[in-house]
Amino acid sequence: MTRVLDNLLPVLHTKDGPFTRELLQEPGKFGLGMLPAKSEPQATTQSVCGYCSTGCGLTLHLRNGEASGLTPTTDYPVNLGMACPKGWEALRVLQAEDRATSPLLRDGGRQPREISWDEAANTFVKRMRAIQQRHGPDSVAFISTGQMTTEEMAFLGAFAKFGMGTRHGDGNTRQCMATSVVAYKQAFGFDAPPYTYADFEESDVLVFIGSNPCLAHPIMWERVMRNPHDPKIVVIDPRMTETAMRADLHVAVRPKGDQVLLYGVARLLIENGWINQDFIEAHTHGFQKFVDFVQPYSLEHVEQETGITAHAVRRLAETIHQGERVSFWWTMGVNQSHQGVRTAQAIINLALMTGNIGRPGTGANSITGQCNAMGSRLFSNTTNLLGGHDFANSEHRRKVASILEMDEALIPRELGWPYHRIMEGILRGEIRGLWVICTNPAHSWINQHFAQDVLGRLDFLVVQDMYTTTETARMADLLLPAAGWGEKDGTFINSERRIGVIKKVTRAPGQALADFAIFRLLAHHWGCGDLFRRWTSPENVFQLLKELSRDQPCDFSGIADYGAIEAAGGIQWPYRDAEQDAGTERHLFSDGRFFHQDGKARFLFEEPRPLPEPASEEWPFTLLTGRGSASQWHTQTRTAKSDVLRKLYPEDPYVEVNPSDARELGILPGDLITVRSQRGVLEAKVHVASTMQPGQVFMPMHYDVTNRLTHPTFDPYSSQPAYKACAVRLEPHA
Numbered sequence: 001m002t003r004v005l006d007n008l009l010p011v012l013h014t015k016d017g018p019f020t021r022e023l024l025q026e027p028g029k030f031g032l033g034m035l036p037a038k039s040e041p042q043a044t045t046q047s048v049c050g051y052c053s054t055g056c057g058l059t060l061h062l063r064n065g066e067a068s069g070l071t072p073t074t075d076y077p078v079n080l081g082m083a084c085p086k087g088w089e090a091l092r093v094l095q096a097e098d099r100a101t102s103p104l105l106r107d108g109g110r111q112p113r114e115i116s117w118d119e120a121a122n123t124f125v126k127r128m129r130a131i132q133q134r135h136g137p138d139s140v141a142f143i144s145t146g147q148m149t150t151e152e153m154a155f156l157g158a159f160a161k162f163g164m165g166t167r168h169g170d171g172n173t174r175q176c177m178a179t180s181v182v183a184y185k186q187a188f189g190f191d192a193p194p195y196t197y198a199d200f201e202e203s204d205v206l207v208f209i210g211s212n213p214c215l216a217h218p219i220m221w222e223r224v225m226r227n228p229h230d231p232k233i234v235v236i237d238p239r240m241t242e243t244a245m246r247a248d249l250h251v252a253v254r255p256k257g258d259q260v261l262l263y264g265v266a267r268l269l270i271e272n273g274w275i276n277q278d279f280i281e282a283h284t285h286g287f288q289k290f291v292d293f294v295q296p297y298s299l300e301h302v303e304q305e306t307g308i309t310a311h312a313v314r315r316l317a318e319t320i321h322q323g324e325r326v327s328f329w330w331t332m333g334v335n336q337s338h339q340g341v342r343t344a345q346a347i348i349n350l351a352l353m354t355g356n357i358g359r360p361g362t363g364a365n366s367i368t369g370q371c372n373a374m375g376s377r378l379f380s381n382t383t384n385l386l387g388g389h390d391f392a393n394s395e396h397r398r399k400v401a402s403i404l405e406m407d408e409a410l411i412p413r414e415l416g417w418p419y420h421r422i423m424e425g426i427l428r429g430e431i432r433g434l435w436v437i438c439t440n441p442a443h444s445w446i447n448q449h450f451a452q453d454v455l456g457r458l459d460f461l462v463v464q465d466m467y468t469t470t471e472t473a474r475m476a477d478l479l480l481p482a483a484g485w486g487e488k489d490g491t492f493i494n495s496e497r498r499i500g501v502i503k504k505v506t507r508a509p510g511q512a513l514a515d516f517a518i519f520r521l522l523a524h525h526w527g528c529g530d531l532f533r534r535w536t537s538p539e540n541v542f543q544l545l546k547e548l549s550r551d552q553p554c555d556f557s558g559i560a561d562y563g564a565i566e567a568a569g570g571i572q573w574p575y576r577d578a579e580q581d582a583g584t585e586r587h588l589f590s591d592g593r594f595f596h597q598d599g600k601a602r603f604l605f606e607e608p609r610p611l612p613e614p615a616s617e618e619w620p621f622t623l624l625t626g627r628g629s630a631s632q633w634h635t636q637t638r639t640a641k642s643d644v645l646r647k648l649y650p651e652d653p654y655v656e657v658n659p660s661d662a663r664e665l666g667i668l669p670g671d672l673i674t675v676r677s678q679r680g681v682l683e684a685k686v687h688v689a690s691t692m693q694p695g696q697v698f699m700p701m702h703y704d705v706t707n708r709l710t711h712p713t714f715d716p717y718s719s720q721p722a723y724k725a726c727a728v729r730l731e732p733h734a
Contacts, residue, residue: 210333
C-alpha cells in the first residue's frame with residue numbers, strides 16, 4: 001500500500017489538492033514538522049535542492065539566522081512551486097544521530113578513536129605520501145561524487161592532480177552519466193545536453209527510452225503533465241513502469257534490445273522519406289553510411305531480436321514522423337549498459353535525421369542523475385581538464401595554468417583511470433591508497449562482494465562523508481566528517497545546464513567541515529597551500545571557474561556573482577555576455593552549428609553486441625534494477641534518516657515477479673525467497689506484478705543487497721557499469 005501511495009503522490013505541491021492543504025495546515029501529522037509556523041514572521045532565503053539533477057528551488061525559512069523549515073519556491077523556473085518528498089525532507093536528514101562529528105582514526109584494526117583535525121590532516125599526508133614514495137605518485141587515487149558543489153569538485157580535482165601529483169581520480173557520476181558524456185562528445189563535439197525543461201511542455205511527441213521520470217524525476221514528470229498540446233507519450237522500456245502506464249504507446253523491448261529497435265525505426269523513417277534531408281545535408285556528417293548500415297534492420301529482424309511486433313515498430317516510426325516537435329529522453333536504462341554509448345547515439349541519430357534538435361520541444365536529451373553531475377562532468381578534473389578542456393591539448397593546459405597562476409608542468413598530459421580501472425588497480429596492487437569523498441562504493445559499485453573485497457585490500461582508505469554508518473565509512477582507516485547540503489555554500493549545475501546557488505543555513509554538527517574547508521586544510525598540510533592561495537572561498541573559486549569556462553561551449557563568464565544567479569532564478573550556460581537576459585531559457589544548436597570543427601554533428605553507429613549474461617536453463621531470469629520509489633535516493637544514505645520517507649516505501653528488499661512465473665514457481669505475494677546470481681545471493685519478499693514480462697524480475701537499486709547480484713560489465717567507450725541486466729534464479733527460502 002505504501003508503494004502505491006508513493007507512486008500516486010510523487011509530487012507535493014504548495015497548493016492545489018486536499019492532501020497538500022491538510023499537510024500545510026497540520027504538518028506535524030505527516031512528520032513534516034520542519035515547516036515554519038505561519039503566525040511567526042520570519043526571514044527567508046533561496047537555495048537549490050541537493051538531491052537529484054532537477055535542481056528545484058527551495059525557500060528556506062530562517063529563525064535566528066538558521067533554517068527552521070522549507071517550502072518549494074513558487075516562482076523558480078525549474079519546479080514552479082513543486083517539490084518531491086525528498087525535497088520536503090531535505091533539512092530533516094541533517095539531524096541524523098549517525099552524523100560524523102569528529103575525525104576518526106582506526107589503529108591496527110581496533111575501534112576508531114576521535115582525533116583532532118590537525119592529527120587527521122597530518123595522518124592523511126604522512127600515510128598517502130609514504131605510499132607514493134614506496135609505490136610511485138599514481139599509487140594513490142580518489143573517487144568523488146556528483147553531490148558536492150562545483151567549487152568543491154574543482155578544488156578536489158586540482159588539489160589531487162596538481163598538488164598531490166596523482167593522475168587517477170574519478171566520480172560516482174561514472175555510474176550514471178559517463179555514457180551520455182561520451183555520446184554527446186563524439187556526436188556533437190562537446191558534452192552538451194541541448195534542452196530546457198520547457199521542452200517537456202512544448203513537445204507534441206515525447207519519447208522516453210529507459211527512463212521513468214514519474215519516479216526518478218517527478219518534478220520533470222509534472223512538467224510533462226502541464227503540456228497543453230495533448231502530446232503523444234511513448235515509453236521504450238522492458239517494464240510497465242509508472243511512466244509507461246501513462247503512455248500512449250509502451251514498447252516493451254527485451255532487455256538491451258533498444259539499440260536494434262532504434263536502428264529498425266531509423267530504417268523505416270528513411271524508407272518512407274520521413275526525414276529532414278535539408279537539415280541532414282547542412283548540419284550533419286556521415287548520414288549516407290548510416291543509411292547503408294541500417295539496411296539489414298528489417299521489421300522481421302527487429303521483431304526477432306527485440307520481441308516487438310512489426311505493427312508496433314511501424315506505429316513508433318509513424319508517431320515520430322507525425323510530430324512537429326519531437327523530444328527524445330533517456331536516463332539510466334540506456335546509460336547503464338554494455339553498449340550504452342552507441343544506444344544513446346542511436347537516439348541522437350533519430351533526432352538529427354528528423355531535424356528534431358535546436359528547436360523548442362525537440363532534442364536528444366539525456367536526463368542527468370545527481371544534483372551536480374553536470375558540475376562534475378565539467379569541473380571535477382576527472383573526465384576532462386577543468387572547464388571541459390582536454391588534458392592532452394597543450395593549448396588547453398597553458399590556458400588553465402595561466403588562469404590558475406601555476407606551473408603548466410603540474411598538469412597531467414593524459415586522463416587518469418576511470419572508476420573500474422581504479423578498482424582493478426587496487427586488486428593488482430597498483431593503487432594502495434584511496435580517498436573516497438561523498439560516495440558509498442561498498443554499497444553502490446557493481447558486483448558488491450568484489451567491491452568490498454577490493455576496498456579491504458588497501459593500505460590506507462580515507463572516507464570523507466556526513467555519516468559514520470555507510471558501508472564504506474565503516475571500512476575506513478580515516479574518516480573525515482563533512483558538512484552536507486544546507487551547511488555550506490556553492491553552486492550546482494542541473495540537467496538543463498542551469499547554474500543554481502546553495503546556501504549555508506545551518507551549522508554542521510560538532511567539528512564537521514564543508515568539503516571545501518577540508519580540501520584547503522589538507523592542501524596546507526600537504527605543503528601546496530600557496531598553489532591555492534586564491535581559493536579562499538567558494539565564490540572566489542567560482543570567479544576562477546568563470547574564466548576557465550571562457551570561450552568554451554559551456555562559457556558562463558557573463559555571470560557576475562552568486563547574487564546575479566539568485567536574482568535570475570538560476571542561469572543556463574552558455575552565458576557569455578552580461579547584457580543577455582539571464583532568465584532566458586536557451587536551447588543549444590538553434591543555429592544548426594555543433595561543436596566539431598566543421599560545425600556538423602556526427603552519425604555514429606555499430607553492430608549491437610549480445611547481452612553479456614543472458615538467461616539460461618540454470619539461470620532462467622533476467623534481473624532488472626532501477627529506481628524503486630520517489631522517496632528513495634541511491635544508497636539511502638540520507639533518505640533512510642527520514643521517518644516520513646521510510647513510510648513511503650517498503651522497508652525490506654523485494655523482487656517483482658510476473659504472475660505466470662510466480663505460479664510456475666509456486667510463490668505467493670509476500671513470500672520470502674532467495675535470489676541468486678553467479679556472484680552473490682540475497683533474500684527478498686515477492687511482489688507479484690503484471691507490470692513485469694515473463695522471464696524478467698526487478699529489484700530496486702536502493703537496498704544494500706541488490707548489487708551482490710549485478711554483473712561487472714562495462715561500456716567500452718564510457719566505462720560505465722551495466723547494472724540493468726544479469727541472469728539470476730529464484731529459489732524457495734530455506
